[in-house]
Amino acid sequence: MDGRPVLVCTQDEDATADLVIAELNQRRVPVIRFDPGQDFPALVVLAARTGAGGWGGRLAIGQRTADLSAVRALYHRRPSTYAMGGGGQAARFAAQENRRGLGGVLTALPGCLYVSHPQAIARAEYKPAQLDTATRVGLAVPATLITNDAVEAKAFCAEQPAIYKPLHAAAYHVAGEPAGIWAAPAGPDEIDDAVSRCAHLFQAQVPKVADVRAVVVGERVFSARITAPPGVVDWRSEYRNLVYEPVTCPEGIRGALVRFLAGFDLSFGAFDFAVTADDAWWFLECNPNGQWAWLQAAAGLPITNAIADLLANGASHHD
Incomplete structure (x- = not known):
């Protein structure tokens, strides 16, 4: 070396x-x-x-x-x-x-x-661009509305079961303590004029039975199925009560993830999917600089070695 x-x-x-x-x-x-x-x-x-x-x-x-x-x-x-x-x-x-x-x-x-390149990471942090790119590479994407119009939001949430989630996972504090804003169900009766104060993202709620976190390093994909307690919408709110299982990423989705990263000129991405009873994977988002160490330990995924390979060799790797 x-x-x-x-x-x-x-x-x-x-x-x-x-x-x-x-x-x-x-x-x-x-x-x-x-x-x-x-x-x-x-x-x-x-x-x-x-x-x-x-x-x-x-x-x-x-x-x-x-x-x-x-x-x-x-x-x-x-x-x-x-x-x-x-x-x-x-x-x-x-x-x-x-x-x-x-x-x-x-x-x-x-x-x-x-x-990845800092400017590529910055570009990829915009969820509207993520959802558009995911659709273009062939991933299933739930119907999504981004709006500051309460009438539009009410109508969308009345059309189907829907959730609200923030467009950016920024640091947030309640009474001086760090807190998270998790994805949560949003019914039409909960929508009021406060929606007009900023952009809001509403999305059709996928009838999921589990989630998948897929970590992509270069062209190598490491996936873990995440099962949360019944009724939990956002698994991140229940870290202590999750069950992890390594799973094989379907070949069609693996190719789409590699094309997604290429579209943003990224070398790494942490993707979240909702999985339905018929084993369909629905794209939710990609964190272009997401955490992965806890997932490696929980599901036995060799992500450290993959990143070290990429940094040491500068070459593409395949599963």
């Missing part, structure tokens, strides 16, 4: 990234881990220069230095947002300069494999 490094961009405490780094270390692949939003400029020195072959120069963190023209891969896990202490106009200016300077260089490395 050559000496070209893998950059891992994530927060200080990231147990999921730790698994991948440990595997790369076992394979003697050089790894440089840092959090661009927090570590630069205090702990990181950047000296990037343009050249005929793309950006070159160096990125130094302590005693470790990466040749920017020879980065093997960049694992964009969950880095912090760019911020500067102190607040005020000068701090805001510096944070934006860092984002566009260091962040810009990191997104333009020559010959670098991205898992």
